[in-house]
Amino acid sequence: MSPRTVVVLGASGVGCRFALAANAAGHRVTLVDEHPQALKDMSIDAPYFYGAGLPAALNNANAIAQSFLEANPELMECLESGIDVRLSTILWGAFRNGENSIHIGTPKAGLVSREGNELLDHDVLVIASGVRDFVPSFLGWELPGVFGAKAGLALLDYYGVFEGERVLILGTSDIALRLMRSLRSKQITVAGVVEPGSSIAAGPEAAAWIEGEGIPVHFGKVIASAKGKVAVEGARLVTLDGTGSEEIACDSIAVAVATLPNVELPAAMGCGMRFSTELASWVPEVSIQGETSVDDVFYLAPKADEAMIEAMLARISGAARAEWQPSSLTLADASSYIQQWIKSLHQTGGPDVIMCQCESVTRGEFCHLEPPKYLGQGMRTSQTPTNQTDNPHAPRLDQDLVKRMTRVGMGHCQGKRCRDEAAFTLVQRFGIDAEDIRPGSYRFPLRPVDLSLIADDDETDDIRLNWQMWPYETRNA
Amino acid sequence: MQNYDLIVVGAGILGLATAYQARKAGAKVVVLDKGATAYEASSRATGYLSLRGETPEESPLAQMAEKLWDGLDEELGYPTEWTQRGRIWAAVNERELAELKELYQSFEKTDIAFEFVDGQALRKMIPSLTDSCLGGIHTPRSGHANPQRTSQAFAWAFTDLGGEIREYTPVLEVLATGGRVKGVKTPYGEIHAPRVALCAAAHNTLLLAPFGILFPLAPVRLEALVTTPMPPLFDQCFIGNGLSVRQTKRGNLHMNGGPYEWIDLEIDKESPKPTTPIVRNILRRAIETIPLLKGAQFLRSWAGIVDMAPDQMTTIHLFDNPEGLLTVAASGHGFGMAPAVGVAMADLALKGATSLPIEHLSLNRFRHITSDWREKRRWHAGQYNT
Ligand SMILES: Cc1cc2nc3c(=O)[nH]c(=O)nc-3n(C[C@H](O)[C@H](O)[C@H](O)COP(=O)(O)OP(=O)(O)OC[C@H]3O[C@@H](n4cnc5c(N)ncnc54)[C@H](O)[C@@H]3O)c2cc1C
Numbered sequence: 082m083s084p085r086t087v088v089v090l091g092a093s094g095v096g097c098r099f100a101l102a103a104n105a106a107g108h109r110v111t112l113v114d115e116h117p118q119a120l121k122d123m124s125i126d127a128p129y130f131y132g133a134g135l136p137a138a139l140n141n142a143n144a145i146a147q148s149f150l151e152a153n154p155e156l157m158e159c160l161e162s163g164i165d166v167r168l169s170t171i172l173w174g175a176f177r178n179g180e181n182s183i184h185i186g187t188p189k190a191g192l193v194s195r196e197g198n199e200l201l202d203h204d205v206l207v208i209a210s211g212v213r214d215f216v217p218s219f220l221g222w223e224l225p226g227v228f229g230a231k232a233g234l235a236l237l238d239y240y241g242v243f244e245g246e247r248v249l250i251l252g253t254s255d256i257a258l259r260l261m262r263s264l265r266s267k268q269i270t271v272a273g274v275v276e277p278g279s280s281i282a283a284g285p286e287a288a289a290w291i292e293g294e295g296i297p298v299h300f301g302k303v304i305a306s307a308k309g310k311v312a313v314e315g316a317r318l319v320t321l322d323g324t325g326s327e328e329i330a331c332d333s334i335a336v337a338v339a340t341l342p343n344v345e346l347p348a349a350m351g352c353g354m355r356f357s358t359e360l361a362s363w364v365p366e367v368s369i370q371g372e373t374s375v376d377d378v379f380y381l382a383p384k385a386d387e388a389m390i391e392a393m394l395a396r397i398s399g400a401a402r403a404e405w406q407p408s409s410l411t412l413a414d415a416s417s418y419i420q421q422w423i424k425s426l427h428q429t430g431g432p433d434v435i436m437c438q439c440e441s442v443t444r445g446e447f448c449h450l451e452p453p454k455y456l457g458q459g460m461r462t463s464q465t466p467t468n469q470t471d472n473p474h475a476p477r478l479d480q481d482l483v484k485r486m487t488r489v490g491m492g493h494c495q496g497k498r499c500r501d502e503a504a505f506t507l508v509q510r511f512g513i514d515a516e517d518i519r520p521g522s523y524r525f526p527l528r529p530v531d532l533s534l535i536a537d538d539d540e541t542d543d544i545r546l547n548w549q550m551w552p553y554e555t556r557n558a
Numbered sequence: 559m560q561n562y563d564l565i566v567v568g569a570g571i572l573g574l575a576t577a578y579q580a581r582k583a584g585a586k587v588v589v590l591d592k593g594a595t596a597y598e599a600s601s602r603a604t605g606y607l608s609l610r611g612e613t614p615e616e617s618p619l620a621q622m623a624e625k626l627w628d629g630l631d632e633e634l635g636y637p638t639e640w641t642q643r644g645r646i647w648a649a650v651n652e653r654e655l656a657e658l659k660e661l662y663q664s665f666e667k668t669d670i671a672f673e674f675v676d677g678q679a680l681r682k683m684i685p686s687l688t689d690s691c692l693g694g695i696h697t698p699r700s701g702h703a704n705p706q707r708t709s710q711a712f713a714w715a716f717t718d719l720g721g722e723i724r725e726y727t728p729v730l731e732v733l734a735t736g737g738r739v740k741g742v743k744t745p746y747g748e749i750h751a752p753r754v755a756l757c758a759a760a761h762n763t764l765l766l767a768p769f770g771i772l773f774p775l776a777p778v779r780l781e782a783l784v785t786t787p788m789p790p791l792f793d794q795c796f797i798g799n800g801l802s803v804r805q806t807k808r809g810n811l812h813m814n815g816g817p818y819e820w821i822d823l824e825i826d827k828e829s830p831k832p833t834t835p836i837v838r839n840i841l842r843r844a845i846e847t848i849p850l851l852k853g854a855q856f857l858r859s860w861a862g863i864v865d866m867a868p869d870q871m872t873t874i875h876l877f878d879n880p881e882g883l884l885t886v887a888a889s890g891h892g893f894g895m896a897p898a899v900g901v902a903m904a905d906l907a908l909k910g911a912t913s914l915p916i917e918h919l920s921l922n923r924f925r926h927i928t929s930d931w932r933e934k935r936r937w938h939a940g941q942y943n944t
Contacts, residue, residue, distance in 0.1 A: 173856075174833065181779050181821045182832040184942045189835060200835055351830055452637050452707070455807060461635025462718050468594070468725045471746035475726030479594045485601065485706040488808070493786050495857065519594070522860075525833050529786060529855040536845050537838035544839055547943055548800040549818060550654075 082398045084108050085204040088190045090172050090346065092116070095381055096209030097155035099390050103207075104164050106394055111165040111201060113172050113192060114156075115528065117142075117149045117240070122171075125529060127497035128213035128343050129232035130336070134225030134312060138242035145240050152239045170194040173535070174525035175206055175350055179375070188377070191525070198535050205397050208365075208373075209381035210343035215361075216336040217423050217502045218436045218444065220306035226313025230256045230337035237263045245333030247272045249316050251304055253281040254418060257337035258290070265294055272331040273297040275304060275318060277425040282418055299327075303425040307334050319429045338422050339415050341501060347373055347380055348523040356516035361415035361501075363520050368403045370396035416505075416515060423505050436506075437499045439492020447503065448510050450486045467511050476519035478511060480504055484521050493529060496521060562586045562751040564907050565742055567729045567765065571600040571705070572892050573757030574712035575900025576907070578634075580755075581721040583908055588751075589721065590744065592728035593828050596709035599759060600893065602782060602831075602862030603705040604802045604814050606645065606795040607894030609697055611665030611672055613871050618915035619898050621670065624699060626897035635718065636711035639704035639807050641793055648680055648687070648694035648798030650847065655692045662695055672697050684792040686850045694798065702795045702804050705893055712900075728826035732756070732765055732883065739882035745826070753907050756885035760865035764825045769880065773873070774927050775865040775887055776937040777821050777829075782814035782862065783837050785844075785854035799847040801840060811851060816840050817943040820932070821863070831861040864890040868924065868931060874899065875921040876906045885921075 084107045089100045092114035100112045115122070120139055123131045139145060146168070150157055160166050170192050177188035187202040214229025216222070226245070228236075230252075236243040237260075248264055250257050253276045261271050274291065279300050281288035291298060299318055305326060308315040313334055319326045339361060347365040348354055353374035354363045365373045365380040371393040373380050379393055396402065426434075432445025440453060450464050466483050468475070480503065483489065489503050490496030496503075500521050508515050526535070537544075566577045569591035577589045591597075607627060610617040630638050649655035658674075665672045676693040683696070713723060731743040732754055741750035756762045760777035787809030796803045801815035816836045823829055837859045844851050867873055867889045876884040884906050888895050898914060905912030931937075936944040 174835070174837075176832070176834055179832060180830045182819060182830075182834055183940060184819065185834060191835060191838075198838070349833075351832065453808070456637045456639065458631065458637040460714070462714070464714055469722065470724055470726045471744070472726040476594075479597075481597075482594065482710070486710065491858075493855075493857070524858045524860055525837070526856050526859070529857050531852075532785065532841050532845055532854050532856055533852045535838055535856050536842035537835075538842070540839055540842060544817070544836075548816060548839075548843075549943060550657075550800055 082107070085397060086202065087111070087205045087207060087397065088113060088201060088203045089207045089209060091209035091211050092153070092156050092159070092166070093209060093211040093383065094155055095383065095385050097159050099207060099209060099381055099393070100159050100164050101162060102390055102394055103397065104162055106398060108397065111167060111203070112159055113167045113170050115169065115171045117145050117169055119169065119195065122528060125494050125497065127494060127528060128211070129235055130214035130216045130229030130498065131232040132225060132228040133223060134228065136236065136242040136244045139240065148241050149239050167192060167194070171528045171530065172346070173527050173530055175346060177375070179351070193530050193534050197538065205377045205379070207379045207381055207393070208346050210346060212340035212383050213343050213497065214336065215339040215341050215419060215501055216498065217338065217426055218434050218499070219304050219426055219430055220434055221309070222307060223435070223438050224307045224309055224313050225311070226309065226332055227307055227334045227336065230260045230335055231340060233260050233335045234263055237267060243267070243269070246270060247331045248333040248335050249329055249331040250274045251334065251336045252276070252338035252422070253283055253287070254337065254339060255283050256340050258283045258287045260335055260337050261291070261296065271296045273299055273329050275299045275302055277301065277303050277321060277421055303422070303429055304334070305429060321425050321429060323429050339419050342383060345523040345527045347378070349525055349527065350375060350378060352378060352380070358414055358416045361419050366405060368405055370400070370403045372396060372402065420505055420509065423502060424509060427506070436502060437489040437492060439494050440488040442487050442489050444506065447483065447487050447489045448506065450483060452486065453488050465511065466507065467513070477513045477517040478507055479519045480507065480521040481519070483507065490521050495529065562588050562749070564753045564755060565590065565749060565751040566755045566757055567742065568757035568759065568761070569595045569713065569723055569725065570598055570757060570759060571596060571709040571712060571896040572886050572888060572899050573755070574709060574716060575896045576755050576757055576886070576903035577721055578712050578716040579900040579904030580907055581716055581719045583904055585908055587721050588749065589716070589723045590727045590729055590742065590749070591723070591725050592826055594725050595713050595723060596706060599862045599864060600709040601706040602860055603893040604782065604804055604812060605702045605705045605893060606802065606804070607700050607702065608645070608891050609668070609670050609700050610891070611668055611670065611695070611697070612661060613869070614664060614667040615918035616871050617668040617670060619872065619902070619919070620895060622914060623895050623898035626901070627701065627703070630708070630897060634711040634715040636707070636714055638708040638711050640701060641703065642699070642701035643793045645697040645700040645795035646680060646683060646694060646797065648691050648796070650688060650690050650692065650799045652692070658694055665695060670697070671699065683794060684796065686791050686848045688847055688849060691798065700795060704806065729765065730826060731768065734769070734880035734883070737879050737881055739880045753882045755903055755907055756883070759887055760823055760863065761825060762885050762887050764823065766885065771877070772924070772927060772929060773885060773887070773921060774868055774924050774931050776932050777823050777863050778866055778937070779819040779821055779831060779861050779863055780814060781816055781833060781836055781840065781859065782812070783840060783859035784857050785811040785851065786857050788851070788854050791848065791850065799843050801843050801847065803844060803847065810857065811844070811854060813840060813844055815843070820937050820939055820941040820944070822939040829863060831863060833859045833861055866890060866937065868927060868935065872899070872919050873921055874902055874906070874916045874919045876910065
């Protein structure tokens with residue numbers, strides 16, 4: 082076997098395990114992860130939803146880097162085994178020759194860090210990009226003190242800078258349980274758990290643990306609003322029919338409804354995608370070797386097991402390409418849980434809640450495809466986004482259209498906060514299955530990047546001198 | 559059910575403008591697209607109206623377009639973000655200045671008010687412009703708009719009048735018998751009408767080939783991007799240092815430029831339009847041009863396909879054979895031209911003639927072109943930056 086140059090994106094557990102195995106097999110491995118993130122990047126809420134209340138202790142970059150490493154023994158192992166580990170580095174794009182782009186040469190991964198940017202040549206790309214927070218909108222969700230479960234876990238377990246003392250939890254799925262266990266292990270009070278359904282989504286064992294901890298559970302309710310002037314001071318809950326309500330005192334509201342896979346890289350690279358009901362997300366189609374529809378681009382799902390790592394490594398080391406296979410993961414149905422939350426929140430909260438924080442667009446404005454307020458102009462006739470077609474395989478609705486008309490998903494966070502609520506809102510409002518939507522497109526860069534960091538500072542003469550003044554220079558050719 | 563007066567192939571801005579005008583004139587019109595409405599060039603453009611000083615044969619039509627742009631929001635009933643604040647084409651080095659001065663001779667052949675001004679004058683118009691800007695062409699008229707919003711405004715105005723758009727319905731073939739157009743064939747059956755308007759950008763070439771007609775169009779991939787919003791910097795159309803840069807109403811800087819990649823298309827397939835690392839060079843040039851942009855963030859990038867004719871001009875053509883067939887394509891400036899193109903195309907389709915100034919834009923000007931013109935020009939698929 083000839084060693085290959087492998088870029089692994091994502092130093093989660095499975096990313097690190099794969100990197101170690103590939104390194105041990107003799108491949109040249111570079112492992113890239115955006116964590117620990119700069120404060121400015123954390124404020125964009127991708128991949129974790131920190132909200133507006135970032136603890137001041139995060140400013141101490143050295144201490145943060147130290148505790149991040151200490152909390153990640155597998156990452157330490159990667160460093161010690163000689164893997165080229167790039168932390169606090171964003172993989173903003175990946176480029177390889179393909180249809181209508183045949184001048185890239187060797188595949189390139191665009192990396193950017195505080196030091197600047199680099200195009201890293203490689204053979205194989207392994208995407209182990211993990212998951213992000215799903216945080217649906219409610220009144221006051223922009224207040225400091227509202228955050229997502231993954232963000233909470235990062236503050237608690239990676240950085241050790243969690244500041245909350247009384248945390249209200251929204252949701253009862255596995256991720257909610259993980260968060261509550263971490264909070265309780267640090268003696269932090271869980272003020273209560275909110276669940277629109279009538280049972281604990283994570284199952285009876287979890288229910289017994291919650292009861293044992295004496296945590297109050299509010300079944301049949303959702304949050305109506307986060308209360309507080311400059312930060313969260315409490316939450317108002319309502320019953321689903323809107324008749325009963327109660328106030329809970331808390332300084333933090335953790336949204337722990339679900340996590341969703343980070344798929345922006347395979348989507349933006351043009352890998353074949355399918356909708357997974359279990360994961361409530363479009364995910365790359367992969368073979369049993371984890372290979373996507375793009376040769377030498379692999380996707381390592383967050384729950385991938387050792388057998389998958391082995392099969393992938395065999396393929397990278399020269400085994401023949403295997404056929405497609407549908408995912409064999411059997412998971413809870415995240416789609417219906419997410420949909421239950423969105424439905425309950427919208428039914429109790431109404432159309433006037435801001436859904437897109439970057440562009441200040443309400444749910445109602447979004448559903449009616451209204452132009453942004455700064456244009457100061459309305460529409461002659463109200464419109465719906467569903468299309469007409471005779472094609473049985475066509476999407477029934479194009480999320481990009483709604484996005485470009487309303488700007489929900491076009492703001493500074495690149496839609497990381499709102500795109501999923503937006504998609505499921507369209508599903509509910511227009512009675513379409515999620516797989517019949519064309520989801521909003523993902524584009525490079527995968528995170529917003531400072532122009533001064535990404536601009537090419539070693540431009541070749543070839544590019545410099547042959548740059549075309551579109552399109553006029555050619556007119557007399 | 560399927561008896562229409564006019565089938566429009568392509569729901570880009572040229573097809574939609576044609577359909578809107580034809581419907582407004584009372585025709586029963588259906589628009590077919592192989593993908594979603596305005597998902598190709600028409601939503602990916604920078605959004606300038608150029609008055610075509612560089613191709614004076616087109617500038618009368620561009621001037622017509624400008625008049626229509628001024629009333630377009632009201633006409634269509636939806637915001638287009640039209641901003642009539644002029645256009646600046648700047649040179650940032652001596653070589654560019656010399657080239658621009660030469661090109662300016664062509665501008666002077668039109669009856670449009672263009673002026674050649676120095677760097678200082680340009681910096682007065684755009685205070686954030688680099689000190690190295692030496693001068694350029696100023697067009698006091700002309701302006702820009704939001705491509706997706708404008709295309710959708712045409713689409714909605716058309717359906718508001720009872721027009722029909724069928725998406726994800728590729729036209730595989732134009733049907734004709736006895737020298738007359740009969741309709742089109744799609745994977746879901748035939749649709750019949752006595753007139754068919756091909757507004758399918760570079761796909762026009764593929765749809766016309768079976769009739770032995772050569773519509774010389776070369777598809778080429780171009781890259782574009784936007785930054786995060788900045789405070790108001792300028793509201794003209796800006797061209798310079800190899801880029802087109804416009805600030806949107808929201809404040810984002812929207813730009814495009816750089817190397818071309820010539821490609822081929824397939825009739826019923828959405829073409830991949832990958833972004834490449836060239837976006838880094840676009841951003842470098844943006845900072846060189848407007849140093850303040852250092853403070854912005856790179857937010858989103860995409861690519862789009864332009865359909866280029868050998869002389870880089872718009873083509874509008876009504877065929878005698880088959881009768882009832884007409885076509886349009888605009889060589890990379892169809893967005894600005896669209897309001898006027900729509901009127902001319904609807905006239906041609908429904909009345910067989912138009913009073914709009916299109917006499918220099920017919921396909922006849924290419925009658926001596928041979929089928930290997932792309933190779934000769936080095937515009938064939940796979941060529942880069944030629
Ligand atoms: C990056 C970029 C910047 C630009 N900047 C400007 C600018 O500043 N100003 C300007 O005026 N212009 C600009 N342009 C050019 C402008 O976008 C185009 O000239 C204009 O959009 C052309 O419109 P169209 O309707 O002809 O083509 P398109 O918008 O490409 O529409 C053609 C449609 O036909 C459909 N189609 C193709 N084949 C078939 C088939 N067989 N059956 C059914 N449907 C089919 C396609 O799916 C597509 O929707 C720019 C273009 C790009 C890519």
